[in-house]
Structures are given as C-alpha cells and as structure tokens.
Amino acid sequence: MDFSLDDDQKAIRATVRDFVRKEVMPLEAEVLRRERAHEPGLTRDELRELQLKARRFGFWGLSTPQDHGGMDLPAVTQSLVWTEVGRTFVPFRFGGEADNILYYANSDQKREYLLPTIEGDRISCFAITEPDAGSDAANIRMSAKPDGDDWILNGEKTFITNGNDADFAIVVAVNDADRGARGGGTTAFLVDRDMGWRSEFIPTMGEGGPASLVFDNVRVPGRNVLGEVGQGFELGMKWIGRGRYIIPSHALGIGERALQMALDYAKTRHTFGQPIASYQAIQWMVADSEVELEAARWLVLHAAWTVDQGRDPRHAASTAKLYGAGMINRLIDRVLQIHGGMGYTRELPLERWYRQVRLLRIYEGTDEMQRLIISRDLLRGYTKVGGHLE
Ligand SMILES: Cc1cc2nc3c(=O)[nH]c(=O)nc-3n(C[C@H](O)[C@H](O)[C@H](O)COP(=O)(O)OP(=O)(O)OC[C@H]3O[C@@H](n4cnc5c(N)ncnc54)[C@H](O)[C@@H]3O)c2cc1C
Secondary structure (H helix, E strand, O other), rough: OOOOHHHHHHHHHHHHHHHHHHHHHHHHHHHHHHHHHOOOOOHHHHHHHHHHHHHHHOOOOOOOOHOOOOOOOOOHHHHHHHHHHHHHOOOOOOOOOEEEEEEOOHHHHHHHHHHHHHOOOOEEEEEEOOOOEOOOOOOOEEEEEEEEOOOEEEEEEEEEEEOOOOOOEEEEEEEEEEEEEOOOEEEEEEEEEHHOEEEEEEOOOOOOOEEEEEEEEEEEEHEEEOOOOOOOOHHHHHHHHHHHHHHHHHHHHHHHHHHHHHHHHHHHHOOOOOEEOHHHHHHHHHHHHHHHHHHHHHHHHHHHHHHHOOOOHHHHHHHHHHHHHHHHHHHHHHHHOOOOOHHHOOOOOOOHHHHHHHHHHOOOOOOHHHHHHHHHHHHOOOOOOOHHHH
C-alpha cells in the first residue's frame, strides 16, 4: 500500500498552492471588509479575471473533458486541488467548469448552454429543492405540462445556489405525477431567465446566499428538455452525487489553515506567564483536531480514488462527506476556542468559517441522509464491513 503522491500530483498541488498564496490570499483583507459591508467578497468580473489568470498558469476546467478544453484531472488530483483552494476564504474557484449533467445536452444545447458555461460567459444554477421537498427530493411538485411543442412550468424552487446570478436554470419538474420521480415522472429543463422565472435572495448564516426561484406559467420550448423526458430525477441525483467528495476536500483546506492559525496563536499568546500552548487543555484540542483532519483526509482520498478506479463511489463519498462535514465544524469550534475573545471578533476569519462550515452538514445531502445511505448499504449487503479491502 502506497500513501504517497506521484510526481504529477505533487507538481499540480505545488502550482495551485503557489497560485492561491500569490494571487488569491492577498485579497483576503478586502474580501472580509466587503463582506462586513454586506457586499459580495468578489464581483463576477473579479472572479473571472482571477480565473483567466489561472488559465494562463494552465488551470482551467479541472473536471472538464479535454475535448472541451479542460484538464480532465483524475478525482484524486481534483481533490488535492480543492484542498488547496479551501485554504483561503476568498470565494474563488477555478474556471472552465460546467455542471456535470450539462454533458447530457444534445449538440444544439451544448452550443447554447454547455460551451458558454465552460467559458464563463453564462452562469447556471441547478434547482431541484422545493419548499416541501429537500431531503425528500422525490417529492417535488413543480409541474411541467405539455402545450403544443412547449412545456409550461409552475411552482417554486428554494435554496438555489447562484439562483440570483444565473442566466439559466437546470430545473427538475414533474411531468407525470402518477409515475413519481423514481418511476420516470420527472424531467430536467434548461430554462433561461428571460423565459420568465424570477429569483429572490434568501439571507442565511453564510456570506452570499441562495435564492428562491418562482415559476409562474413559464413557457419552455420542447427543445430545452435536458436528456430524456422522464430522466429528471436520475440527472438530479447525478448532479448531487458529484459534490460529495469535493465538499470534504475543500473542508480539509479550511481545516489545515485554521489549525495552523491555532498553532501560531497558541505559541505566542501568554496567560499566567506562559504560552497557552504549554497547557494540556490546548494541546488536547490541537491533537484532536490533527487526528480528525488526518482521518478525514484518508476518507476523502479513498472516495476520490474509488471514483478513479471506476468503482461505485457512493458509499465512500457519503462516508467522506459525513465525516468531513462534522470534522470541520468541530475543528473550527476548537480553533475559535483557542483564540479566546479574538476568535469571536470579526477581525479574524474564524467566526466567518464557523458560520460557513455549518452549511456543509446540510446541503448536498444532510448528515442524516448520509447516515441513511451508509447504513442502508450495509444492512442490504450492498457494502460489506471492511469490504473495500477485498
Ligand atoms: C446555502 C444552501 C445552498 C443550497 N443549494 C442548493 C442548490 O443549488 N440546488 C438545490 O436544488 N438545493 C440546494 N440546497 C438545498 C439543500 O440540498 C437542502 O436544504 C437539503 O437537502 C435539506 O433539505 P431541507 O432543507 O428541505 O431539509 P429537510 O429535508 O426538511 O430536513 C429537515 C431535517 O430533517 C432531517 N431528515 C429529513 N428526512 C429524514 C429522514 N428520513 N431520516 C432522518 N432525518 C431526516 C434532515 O436531515 C434535517 O435534519 C441548498 C441549501 C442551502 C442551505
């Protein structure tokens, strides 16, 4: 068993680390200042400029196939890159990416939606959640009724990331309520904002914020069905599944940076004539954080490796997502505690991370949904205890 990285992985990680340190981290003070003033940390143009700069370094489309101009990196390498990006709280991500399910588009749709999204000329959002259907996504109610060659969409989506900025939405709606979501009764549609849906910002604990999308008799041409009629729920689950090892990969970067902050602070902050690092109470918080960070790292890399092996990654990805999301919440809480009153101020990014990472236990499958998947896999014998080594 070899736990080391190969030369390619090391080189890519080093380049990304350098890029984040030189080009992204210097923006942190300004991002914090803007967010405190309730402005976006980065404007759309600034994000694009950074992404184009990264493109000149060769970083464009981490997961995008090479025939679409991307890098098509193996999942393990993508995981390493996301960890590096997680070290900064600047809301940066590499450009050249599109939602994985846009590759189910036909050639006209690819020209109109996929390619401009990869280029960053259009912004998408993915909408399945509704006010009465979150974890229970199969219970969605938004209706899609045929009308000649068109479809008429009615209903509401909620908590949609990028919902306020998106030029178009990938929306899952019910075309046949009798068949239900799992029986082929839902369909995914590509719906331009100017077809008539409107969005409303939802204030949250975190910076930025999702939106609700309202569809009131929105007419969508038949050519805008993504994939097949009846394939909506299946595509929705594919979209959600992709993030499950990326989310904890990003959390690892946050954890590494925050734990380093704790070490630095503990060595320089003195109480009762000694650095707080000399107290066992602090040492234990450091040790627990390191152990959990390492445990999460190997779960995450194992999940990514499972993807690269072409095996079914769902069990490993749920395990990594569940543990990684819990780990980063516990770790940030300890690091904030080590910083005492300073940790609670808005001078440091700790309270920001504290709010931000809470989301990780909720979106793209709550903790409880991950537990449901993991236990169901075991109870039904789909995965054996210790089975991944067989
Ligand atoms: C900031 C943010 C961004 C988001 N982005 C998107 C997006 O881009 N697109 C999109 O479609 N959605 C998005 N979501 C929605 C997100 O996926 C849902 O919020 C999530 O799936 C949980 O659904 P819910 O909020 O309806 O909670 P509910 O499903 O109502 O769950 C409430 C509680 O009950 C628990 N629970 C539910 N069922 C069970 C069960 N069977 N057993 C045990 N416990 C259970 C849950 O785990 C949770 O603790 C986003 C949400 C947020 C907050």
